[in-house]
Structures are given as structure tokens and as C-alpha cells.
Amino acid sequence: MIPQEIILRKRDGQVLTADEISAFISGLSSGAISEGQAAAFAMAVFFRGMSRDETVALTLAMRDSGDVLSWADIGKPIADKHSTGGVGDNVSLMLAPIVAACGLAVPMISGKGLGHTGGTLDKLESIAGYNIMPDEALFRRTVKDVGCAIIGQTGDLAPADKRLYAIRDVTATVDSVPLITASILSKKLAAGLETLVLDVKFGNGAFMQGAEEAEALARSLVEVANGAGVKTSALITDMNQPLADAAGNALEIIHCLEFLSGKKSGTRIETLVLAFAAEMLLQSGSVSSLPDGEALAREALATGAAMERFGKMISALGGPSDFIEKPGHYLKPAPxxxxxxxxxxxxxxxxxxxxxxxxxxxxxxxxxxxxxxxxxxxxxxxxxxxxxxxxxxxxxxxxxxxxxxxxxxxxxxxxxxxxxxxxxxxxxxxxxxxxxx
The missing domain is CATH 3.90.1170.30 (Pyrimidine nucleoside phosphorylase-like, C-terminal domain)
Structure with missing residues (x-):
């Protein structure tokens, strides 16, 4: 298919077929599509939008531009969570080991900081030796043995998204619901997920300022992810103040350890972590109701099982084996x-x-x-x-x-x-x- 014809059809507001979208993304991955053509396509989508079916097709095409992981040998439900980002948002650090202790497998592909929001990988790199980019064998072994592994996006997962995002970033087309949806979900789907829960934030500390704007993105993400075969739900959450009582990389790791040891009971972030844990456990079929899911998550915290999983993940991915016993030895304070x-x-x-x-x-x-x-x-x-x-x-x-x-x-x-x-x-x-x- 001729790329400019696809751009023309979208520019004129026509609905693209799955084959047209697939051909364009294939050309983007191979280099047959120029940066100018990719920018024109992104701008056409920015102004004309995409239907649900078009966005599903775009998501799947970007997912299939690289490796798609399979976890058939794990024998556990494969689950994950994604946040649109905020200040003091270290939910993933606590959530992954909690649900792993409850029997789920969480291969979590995370990112670094963007603008005013902190990145999960930056927080984990506070821990000496922690490998955010392990090879696939170590990634798989950690997920299988520990139940969770939080790592960075490899070059082989959704490479078309990497190229398209870089172009969007310099052409003022980042803020497009279909393109945001496809960008987020292509990476998550490439990780081989069965279920996904989304944290879509609104407020003065979020990328989406208004609740209506956040709801539009949440509905797009949920509809497209489910349309692509991944059971998905979303919570729209407030980001008009920091989520944790800390903001900063090592400080949020310390907060994580305090949370997992039961010292953050009754806080806003506890409410959110337990709500996401309940969603993940319900989606996976591990419990029959959200209250049952929350109760199971609370048990994993109270027994120390979640803290144990966090420590094992740190050690398995290259960090100190005694990190949870001696965090002060490894996390040096600011002067x-x-x-x-x-x-x-x-x-x-x-x-x-x-x-x-x-x-x-x-x-x-x-x-x-x-x-x-x-x-x-x-x-x-x-x-x-x-x-x-x-x-x-x-x-x-x-x-x-x-x-x-x-x-x-x-x-x-x-x-x-x-x-x-x-x-x-x-x-x-x-x-x-x-x-x-």
C-alpha cells in the first residue's frame, strides 16, 4: 500500500482498515516509512481521531512489530497494572509483590521519569546492583520463581511504538487519545498479559487535568484492551496532592518498605494499592469479589509474604540479598x-x-x-x-x-x-x- 494514500484517507476523515494500519506500522518498523510520513500520519490521527476498531488495529500492529512474550509455562494468571503517572506514585513497587504473594505472575514493564512525574525504574535503580534491563532468561526466571519482576522495555518489545512516540514528542501530537491508547497498550500486550488494570489520574499533578478528560482516556484504554483480548478495567484517581508521603527515588523505596511492613495503614495510598490488588485478583479469577480480593491482599501484607516477595525480586535481579533487612546500608541519605x-x-x-x-x-x-x-x-x-x-x-x-x-x-x-x-x-x-x- 502507498503510505501517502493511507495518510490522505485519514487526513480526510475516512476509517482505515486493519490491513492499511498494519501496512503503515510495518513500514514504520522497517524504515520504509519516512519520519515526515509518520509525522503526517500522527497529525492526521490527532485531528481526525480513530474509531475503536481502528485503535485496536493500531495497538495490535504496534504490538506485533516486535517480540510478543508467552508465559504458557508459568502456570499462573499473568497480570499487570499501568499508571498514567503522578507525583509520589510508587504503587507498582508495593502492588507487584502483594499480588505475587497472592498467586499471580506480574511481568511488569515500566518506564523512567517523564517531566514532573517519577519513574518506577529510576526508583529501583536507587538500589545498587538492581538490573532494570535483564536478558529474557533472567526476566522469565524471576517471574516464575518470585512471581513478579519490574524491568524496563527491551528493544524487541513494540519497537514501532518507540519510533512513533519519538516522532510524536517533537511534532506536538502526544496528546491524542487513540495514539496514547495504542502506545500504552502495545507495550503491555507485547508483555503477554492476560489481565490489566489501569490507573488513570486527573488533577494538577497529572497529565490529564480534568476528570472528564481522564475518563475519556480510561474508556478508550479499557475498550481497546478488551477488544484486543486482554481483560481490563480502570480506576480514575485523584492526583491533586502527592500520592505517597514521599517524592524522590530512594525516598520512595524507603516508603515502599515502610508500606510493606504495615506502617502506612489508613493512608490514601493504602486505599489505592488495595483497590488495585483487589481488581487484579478478581480479574484473574483468584477471588469472586472485590472485598475478597482486598482481604487476600491485606493478608499478604500482614503475614510479611509481600515483603518477602519484594526482597526476593530485588535479589533475583541483581540487588543485595539483605536489602530489606539493611536498607540504610544501601540507600545513602542526601547531605x-x-x-x-x-x-x-x-x-x-x-x-x-x-x-x-x-x-x-x-x-x-x-x-x-x-x-x-x-x-x-x-x-x-x-x-x-x-x-x-x-x-x-x-x-x-x-x-x-x-x-x-x-x-x-x-x-x-x-x-x-x-x-x-x-x-x-x-x-x-x-x-x-x-x-x-
Missing amino acids: YIAPVLATEDGFLSTCQTRDLGMVVVALGGGRRHPGDAIDHRVGLSDILPLGTRVEKGQSIAMVHAATEESLSVALHAVSGAYGISQHAPADQPIILARIGA
């Missing part, structure tokens, strides 16, 4: 640590969450450019949730910095990101809605 002090009495009422994410980036805990090095020590900890009553001079967060200068800048920025009022803000549920198949 400068100081509190952000409340400027008046009252209730923490608002938070500019994206600004907090950018504080972490400015401290060195994120990237301004793809090749930037990460300082895993820096970030924020002991972040108080909205609704907390504070007194003037009370700490609302701790800043961990590499230099006195960056510490001073960060203290000022974090203070300015919070609003304090004389009246407690209304409670906001962390889960706005559930989108099912």
Missing part, C-alpha cells in the same frame, strides 16, 4: 535535609502538585533532558496530606538536597506550593470512578 515550615496556623487546603514534582526534578531527582543523570538521594519526605491542621512553624514536609543552594531554593518552592486556610477542605475521594469491560 542536606531540612523541614518546610508552615507559614501560619490553619489547614493544608491546596497543593500545586506538579510544582512539587518539578522541585524533585530541580533537586536532581528527575530529568530535564533524556540523558541527564539522576541523584537518587534527593526529594521530599514526610509530606503531610491535605486537610491536616498545622501550626505556624510546624513541618509540612522534609527536603533532601545535594547542596545548600538547592536546599534553600526547594524549601521556598515547596512552601509556595501549599495553601493554608482557616477551614478544613472537603474530603476528596482518591478513587473517582471505576471503568469496567
